[in-house]
Amino acid sequence: MEQKKLKDQAWYREPMMWLVVGGPLLVVCASITTYMIATSRPDPVLERDAAAEAQRVGKSLTPEQRESLEPALKVRNHVASPRVPADK
Incomplete structure (x- = not known):
């Protein structure tokens, strides 16, 4: 059953x-x-240089802003050329 x-x-x-x-x-x-x-919704293409982008918009970066961007620029440059810099 x-x-x-x-x-x-x-x-x-x-x-x-x-x-x-x-x-x-x-x-x-x-x-x-x-x-x-x-x-x-594709991502927009961003400028590679923050200082050039700020100048294009009509703003200037303060020294503090430039210092805050420095690590990002080093990483971007390291990715572009994977050679390890000879920093101490």
Whole structure:
């Protein structure tokens, strides 16, 4: 009697099937949504030099601002040319 009851149940009414299929289906939907968001709103291209950008806007950087940008400029230059500088 119990065997017949299991066979009569439709495949989409089985909870284990939704656990197995639901995860990958959710990932596919999320990746399509992420792709659509990424292609509809591309990132703007930024100026490479903050001082040149400030001059373009009409502002000048204070010495404190220039010092705060120095580590970022060193890292950017290191990424552009991966040679290790001979700093002490």
